[in-house]
Structures are given as C-alpha cells and as structure tokens.
Amino acid sequence: MKFFHSCVMMAALAAPAIAHGASLEPPADFDEAAWQAEWDAHDTDRDGRLSREEAVAGNPNVAEIFDEIDANGDGYISPExxxxMLWRAQQKDALR
Ligand SMILES: [Ca+2]
Ligand SMILES: [Ca+2]
Structure with missing residues (x-):
C-alpha cells in the first residue's frame, strides 16, 4: 500500500505539468476579486476572453507562453x- 500511495503522490505532483486544461482547485489564498480586477483591465473589448493582443498588451511576457495558457488552442485565453495557469504556477511555487 505504501508503494501505491507514493505513486499517487507522484502523479499528483506531475499532473499540473502534463494535464493541460484540466480543472484545478483554486489555492486557498486565491483572491477572486483581485483576479477579476486584473482580468477586466486586460479584457479591453469586454468579450469575456483575452485575445493574444490583449494578453500581450497587459503583460509582454505572455507572448512566450500564450499558446501554453491557451489550453484548447482556440486563440483566446478564457477565464478558466x-x-x-495561475494555479499551476502557484502549485509550482509551493513545491519549492
Ligand atoms: Ca477580450
Ligand atoms: Ca482558449
């Protein structure tokens, strides 16, 4: 059973890197209001999704990882x- 348990743990740790677009639980300290404010600031045409242009205008670094964030490849970043992406990043930080 101990072996099984450690395998599950390994899978859980590896999942954020390989499970693209999988729904993740929000971190306990996730600030929805702060996220929403930032989202609204970036979603300048208010269509509820971020185009590549909107995302890069908000943060030039996004240009390099846009395709990674856009898990379903439709060319837009949805709120989900x-x-x-944020939660994966926070989980990576938590593992340090
Ligand atoms: Ca938009
Ligand atoms: Ca997308």
Missing amino acids: EDKA
Whole structure:
C-alpha cells in the first residue's frame, strides 16, 4: 500500500505539468476579486476572453507562453484557462 500511495503522490505532483486544461482547485489564498480586477483591465473589448493582443498588451511576457495558457488552442485565453495557469504556477511555487 505504501508503494501505491507514493505513486499517487507522484502523479499528483506531475499532473499540473502534463494535464493541460484540466480543472484545478483554486489555492486557498486565491483572491477572486483581485483576479477579476486584473482580468477586466486586460479584457479591453469586454468579450469575456483575452485575445493574444490583449494578453500581450497587459503583460509582454505572455507572448512566450500564450499558446501554453491557451489550453484548447482556440486563440483566446478564457477565464478558466487563465486561472488554471495561475494555479499551476502557484502549485509550482509551493513545491519549492
Ligand atoms: Ca477580450
Ligand atoms: Ca482558449
């Protein structure tokens, strides 16, 4: 059973890197209001999704990882994709 348990743990740790677009639980300290404010600031045409132009205008570094954030490859970052990226990043930080 101990072996099984450690395998599950390994899978859980590896999942954020390989499970693209999987729904993740928000971190306990996730600030929805702060996220929403930032999202609204970036979603300048208010269509509820971030185009590549909007995302890069908000943060030039996004240009390099846009395709990674856009998990379903439709060319836009949805709120879910944005949060999933944030949560993955926070989980990576938590593992340090
Ligand atoms: Ca938009
Ligand atoms: Ca997308």
